[in-house]
Amino acid sequence: xxxxxxxxxxxxxxxxxxxxxxxxxxxxxxxxxxxxxxxxxxxxxxxxxxxxxxxxxxxxxxxxxxxxxxxxxxxxxxxxxxxxxxxxxxxxxxxxxxxxxxxxxxxxxxxxxxxxxxxxxxxxxxxxxxxxxxxxxxxxxxxxxxxxxxxxxxxxxxxxxxxxxxxxxxxxxxxxxxxxxxxxxxxxxxxxxxxxxxxxxxxxxxxxxxxxxxxxxxxxxxxxxxxxxxxxxxxxxxxxxxxxxxxxxxxxxxxxxxxxxxxxxxxxxxxxxxxxxxxxxxxxxxxxxxxxxxxxxxxxxxxxxxxxxxxxxxxxxxxxxxxxxxxxxxxxxxxxxxxxxxxxxxxxxxxxxxxxxxxxxxxxxxxxxxxxxxxxxxxxxxxxxxxxxxxxxxxxxxxxxxxxxxxxxxxxxxxxxxxxxxxxxxxxxxxxxxxxxxxxxxxxxxxxxxxxxxxxxxxxxxxxxxxxxxxxxxxxxxxxxxxxxxxxxxxxxxxxxxxxxxxxxxxxxxxxxxxxxxxxxxxxxxxxxxxxxxxxxxxxxxxxxxxxxxxxxxxxxxxxxxxxxxxxxxxxxxxxxxxxxxxxxxxxxxxxxxxxxxxxxxxxxxxxxxxxxxxxxxxxxxxxxxxxxxxxxxxxxxxxxxxxxxxxxxxxxxxxxxxxxxxxxxxxxxxxxxxxxxxxxxxxxxxxxxxxxxxxxxxxxxxxxxxxxxxxxxxxxxxxxxxxxxxxxxxxxxxxxxxxxxxxxxxxxxxxxxxxxxxxx
Amino acid sequence: xxxxxxxxxxxxxxxxxxxxxxxxxxxxxxxxxxxxxxxxxxxxxxxxxxxxxxxxxxxxxxxxxxxxxxxxxxxxxxxxxxxxxxxxxxxxxxxxxxxxxxxxxxxxxxxxxxxxxxxxxxxxxxxxxxxxxxxxxxxxxxxxxxxxxxxxxxxxxxxxxxxxxxxxxxxxxxxxxxxxxxxxxxxxxxxxxxx
Ligand code: SF4
Numbered sequence: 021x022x023x024x025x026x027x028x029x030x031x032x033x034x035x036x037x038x039x040x041x042x043x044x045x046x047x048x049x050x051x052x053x054x055x056x057x058x059x060x061x062x063x064x065x066x067x068x069x070x071x072x073x074x075x076x077x078x079x080x081x082x083x084x085x086x087x088x089x090x091x092x093x094x095x096x097x098x099x100x101x102x103x104x105x106x107x108x109x110x111x112x113x114x115x116x117x118x119x120x121x122x123x124x125x126x127x128x129x130x131x132x133x134x135x136x137x138x139x140x141x142x143x144x145x146x147x148x149x150x151x152x153x154x155x156x157x158x159x160x161x162x163x164x165x166x167x168x169x170x171x172x173x174x175x176x177x178x179x180x181x182x183x184x185x186x187x188x189x190x191x192x193x194x195x196x197x198x199x200x201x202x203x204x205x206x207x208x209x210x211x212x213x214x215x216x217x218x219x220x221x222x223x224x225x226x227x228x229x230x231x232x233x234x235x236x237x238x239x240x241x242x243x244x245x246x247x248x249x250x251x252x253x254x255x256x257x258x259x260x261x262x263x264x265x266x267x268x269x270x271x272x273x274x275x276x277x278x279x280x281x282x283x284x285x286x287x288x289x290x291x292x293x294x295x296x297x298x299x300x301x302x303x304x305x306x307x308x309x310x311x312x313x314x315x316x317x318x319x320x321x322x323x324x325x326x327x328x329x330x331x332x333x334x335x336x337x338x339x340x341x342x343x344x345x346x347x348x349x350x351x352x353x354x355x356x357x358x359x360x361x362x363x364x365x366x367x368x369x370x371x372x373x374x375x376x377x378x379x380x381x382x383x384x385x386x387x388x389x390x391x392x393x394x395x396x397x398x399x400x401x402x403x404x405x406x407x408x409x410x411x412x413x414x415x416x417x418x419x420x421x422x423x424x425x426x427x428x429x430x431x432x433x434x435x436x437x438x439x440x441x442x443x444x445x446x447x448x449x450x451x452x453x454x455x456x457x458x459x460x461x462x463x464x465x466x467x468x469x470x471x472x473x474x475x476x477x478x479x480x481x482x483x484x485x486x487x488x489x490x491x492x493x494x495x496x497x498x499x500x501x502x503x504x505x506x507x508x509x510x511x512x513x514x515x516x517x518x519x520x521x522x523x524x525x526x527x528x529x530x531x532x533x534x535x536x537x538x539x540x541x542x543x544x545x546x547x548x549x550x551x552x553x554x555x556x557x558x559x560x561x562x563x564x565x566x567x568x569x570x571x572x573x574x575x576x577x578x579x580x581x582x583x584x585x586x587x588x589x590x591x592x593x594x595x596x597x598x599x600x601x602x603x604x605x606x607x608x609x610x611x612x613x614x615x616x617x618x619x620x621x622x623x624x625x626x627x628x629x630x631x632x633x634x635x636x637x638x639x640x641x642x643x644x645x646x647x648x649x650x651x652x653x654x655x656x657x658x659x660x661x662x663x664x665x666x667x668x669x670x671x672x673x674x675x676x677x678x679x680x681x682x683x684x685x686x687x688x689x690x691x692x693x694x695x696x697x698x699x700x701x702x703x704x705x706x707x708x709x710x711x712x713x714x715x716x717x718x719x720x721x722x723x724x725x726x727x728x729x730x731x732x733x734x735x736x737x738x739x740x741x742x743x744x745x746x747x748x749x750x751x752x753x754x755x756x757x758x759x760x761x762x763x764x765x766x767x768x769x770x771x772x773x774x775x776x777x778x779x780x781x
Numbered sequence: 782x783x784x785x786x787x788x789x790x791x792x793x794x795x796x797x798x799x800x801x802x803x804x805x806x807x808x809x810x811x812x813x814x815x816x817x818x819x820x821x822x823x824x825x826x827x828x829x830x831x832x833x834x835x836x837x838x839x840x841x842x843x844x845x846x847x848x849x850x851x852x853x854x855x856x857x858x859x860x861x862x863x864x865x866x867x868x869x870x871x872x873x874x875x876x877x878x879x880x881x882x883x884x885x886x887x888x889x890x891x892x893x894x895x896x897x898x899x900x901x902x903x904x905x906x907x908x909x910x911x912x913x914x915x916x917x918x919x920x921x922x923x924x925x926x927x928x929x930x931x932x933x934x935x936x937x938x939x940x941x942x943x944x945x946x947x948x949x950x951x952x953x954x955x956x957x958x959x960x961x962x963x964x965x966x967x968x969x970x971x972x973x974x975x976x
Binding site (some may be wrong): 086099 | 785786795805806809812813820822823825826827829830831832833834837839841844848850851861862863868904906907908945947
């Protein structure tokens with residue numbers, strides 16, 4: 021833990037958005053509350069997840085060392101302090117950082133570099149959702165880390181947990197010749213509209229949104245999202261209008277679903293309110309108890325798309341008008357990019373550095389703006405070092421106006437590179453090890469963290485991806501052209517974070533028993549489609565021991581090259597040859613020898629320990645399902661805690677005000693159980709509470725009667741008065757009692773199941 | 782200035798003959814056999830990254846790694862937890878840890894440490910900004926420490942002046958004492974150094 025952590029709190033970041041800082045302060049208070057035992061571990065877990073602070077493998081304090089499972093004696097184990105169910109406080113965790121639509125600037129790259137060095141393991145990692153992740157982070161370091169991110173406009177809010185995750189978008193938006201229009205400002209507006217929005221706080225699981233500028237390319241992968249928006253134009257009353265073809269209910273995971281068309285044209289004015297209505301329907305009707313069926317894809321499947329649409333339309337009709345729905349449209353150009361350097365042609369007569377031609381062939385994309393290109397930096401397994409991040413920041417500043425995007429295939433794209441600068445840019449990238457060719461080809465393998473750091477990992481996806489990359493890169497120049505264009509994606513388990521369903525050759529981790537041993541395997545998934553926004557999903561053909569997967573790739577690609585018909589894509593080839601035949605091709609590889617015959621098969625790629633599945637923990641991907649009310653009551657407790665601190669600091673007025681607000685928050689939470697959209701107006705909350713809970717005696721205590729409700733109502737009457745030290749003390753005491761009573765009342769509501777939640781009232 | 786989060790990197794004399802892949806197993810064995818004072822957690826393999834952190838042994842109080850930053854392979858000790866004690870004691874603790882690990886690796890494996898050169902990094906930009914002022918403030922402490930470590934042999938040190946880097950000191954000695962001899966000359970550490 022950093023000695024400077026408390027000092028970052030005092031550092032004034034003028035550049036940090038105020039709401040980001042407020043949010044970090046709230047989180048910091050929650051850390052204190054949890055450490056003092058004043059916050060339930062389940063609620064704290066979901067709360068930290070919503071700040072992107074994720075668990076990591078072995079954080080239950082147990083690790084298989086190759087012969088036995090060792091208990092890791094973290095200091096906090098002795099105090100039994102946890103940061104979630106079975107999650108030791110001191111155990112390192114992962115911090116996810118949201119990068120909306122992948123857009124970054126050089127300053128942000130530099131801060132990422134500093135954080136990777138100072139808090140993590142000297143690596144920053146780009147994910148398949150265009151996020152960044154840092155691993156091996158101590159939870160106590162997270163507030164300081166979050167503040168430093170906020171200073172460059174970055175947030176981790178709702179990066180994990182049951183919320184709207186990072187909204188992804190084509191990394192080529194705005195410069196792509198096949199797009200209808202630049203979807204960037206829409207992805208940006210939706211990101212900040214939904215961030216912390218009350219209507220997304222009560223999901224049973226995560227909700228993923230993607231934007232794409234066109235139907236045919238792969239960049240947005242709209243089909244595999246809970247909600248996907250493809251930019252389209254339409255002539256309405258003789259005027260060209262922008263809008264979106266909107267899809268819902270897609271998703272990978274254990275049971276992949278192709279998204280269903282929700283509407284073929286949602287106008288730009290309707291994009292935000294429609295999404296809000298979808299969110300409300302999902303929050304209201306989505307599964308909450310069984311997390312395996314809690315994604316929106318199950319709700320859409322259960323209701324049918326027509327009924328889902330009807331409910332959303334109904335919900336949309338009763339939404340209270342929000343000026344933010346359309347305010348951004350008057351400033352759509354705010355994110356427009358411009359070039360730094362004049363357009364130019366690639367010099368024909370300048371000598372090309374070694375490797376340039378191959379790199380040019382695979383990593384360069386012509387922009388629609390003539391003589392400008394995007395440059396893709398192919399990161400090995402999405403990893404980049406602090407010094408590389410700084411070098412990249414320098415290159416972006418020298419050749420562009422700082423226009424950088426991360427991609428869902430774990431790469432980074434520099435935009436607006438003048439073609440005249442391509443040779444210089446290549447040399448600069450190559451000098452720091454970022455000039456690898458092969459972006460978007462078979463060597464550019466995507467992988468989730470797998471058993472390296474993920475609690476749910478079954479097999480070493482990164483280990484396999486690294487091995488395949490090494491082998492394929494060695495012979496990349498001799499690979500048949502048809503093979504070069506194939507995509508390989510690897511997930512460490514069936515949860516599909518590596519997006520294996522939408523690749524030509526996909527693999528996901530499974531295990532098989534052999535005698536007394538367990539053997540790491542990968543299920544082979546063939547014929548998925550990456551283009552057409554992840555147009556179709558591949559099919560599993562059988563599980564093969566992890567160490568034999570390179571042989572699987574060798575055989576399948578060999579057969580494809582030998583037998584493909586003219587112009588036949590891999591997906592079509594697999595369909596034509598048929599699953600039975602393909603299965604035969606790899607059948608012998610599925611047979612297991614005994615441990616004595618070949619012990620190498622009993623270890624996984626990149627891990628020297630004998631394999632076990634004993635390290636698999638309980639996942640946090642879905643977070644804990646914590647109800648909206650539990651969060652509301654937690655917020656009340658936090659305010660009461662802050663009131664106590666104000667009291668200690670002799671700030672009596674502030675203490676009294678906070679105490680009143682904490683009571684209001686507590687009773688408002690109860691009111692929301694009956695009237696979700698109750699306005700956040702003090703008088704209105706008091707009035708609703710009085711009629712719904714006080715007069716009806718629902719809030720009455722068995723012994724104290726209406727006393728606690730009366731405390732709140734009296735505090736409300738006096739809320740405009742000033743507080744003497746005595747009154748402030750009293751108000752704080754009363755607030756604690758009101759919050760307790762609210763907890764009890766909520767428990768009663770749950771027990772009698774008399775909560776009605778008509779969202780639209 | 783109260784030094785914290787000290788990193789020490791001794792370069793490897795024979796990088797070309799070190800089989801880095803084998804250190805995955807070696808470091809896993811270290812976890813199995815509790816080979817260091819620190820509590821060890823995991824092994825992280827970044828050998829695929831150009832000039833990256835190499836192969837890491839992640840601990841609770843500190844990490845050890847065969848680090849390849851700037852293309853120079855070295856054994857790096859990264860102290861994460863805070864410590865009590867004087868600056869000299871804290872430097873001595875970090876050097877003792879890295880030199881002890883170096884000694885084991887030299888004896889049992891294929892690497893040799895180049896003791897003529899060492900890099901010290903203060904891994905906290907807030908507390909130790911990479912400025913001339915920090916350097917001036919800490920210079921006497923460093924001088925004192927290296928005088929003892931190199932036992933009177935000549936050495937020089939220089940600050941890395943790239944403003945975005947952390948406070949980094951590159952130390953070069955004329956002689957190349959053995960790891961044993963460096964360990965012998967380390968100043969004593971009081972029991973209370975660990976926080
Ligand atoms: S696919 Fe499985 S192993 Fe990979 S990150 Fe997701 S949950 Fe973890």
